[in-house]
Amino acid sequence: MAALRMGFAISTLEARTLLDILHPAGRVKELRDEGHNILTLWTDAPTEAGELHRVGVYLLAHVEAANAPALEATP
Numbered sequence: 001m002a003a004l005r006m007g008f009a010i011s012t013l014e015a016r017t018l019l020d021i022l023h024p025a026g027r028v029k030e031l032r033d034e035g036h037n038i039l040t041l042w043t044d045a046p047t048e049a050g051e052l053h054r055v056g057v058y059l060l061a062h063v064e065a066a067n068a069p070a071l072e073a074t075p
Contacts, residue, residue: 001031004038004060012055013045028058037061 003010003019015024028038041057 001036004031004036004058007060009041009057009059011043011045011057013047013053015058017048024058025056028056 010019010024012024015021015027021027028040032038037060038058039061041059042054043057044052045055046052
C-alpha cells in the first residue's frame with residue numbers, strides 16, 4: 001500500500017520480485033476489501049525467464065496512469 005500511496009504503478013511481476021508479495025492479486029483484493037480504490041490495467045511483460053505474460057498493473061484510482069512512475073529495482 002505504501003508504494004501505491006507514493007503514486008507507483010506496480011505490476012504483478014514487480015510486486016513479487018521487488019516487494020516480496022507472493023500473491024499480488026490476493027493482496028490487492030484484501031486492500032480493495034478495506035475500501036481502497038485500486039485500478040487494474042493490463043500489459044504484456046517478460047518474466048525473468050524471458051517469457052511474455054499478460055500481467056496486471058495496479059495503481060490507486062486518484063493517480064493518473066500516464067503520470068504514474070514505474071517501480072524500478074535498485075542494484
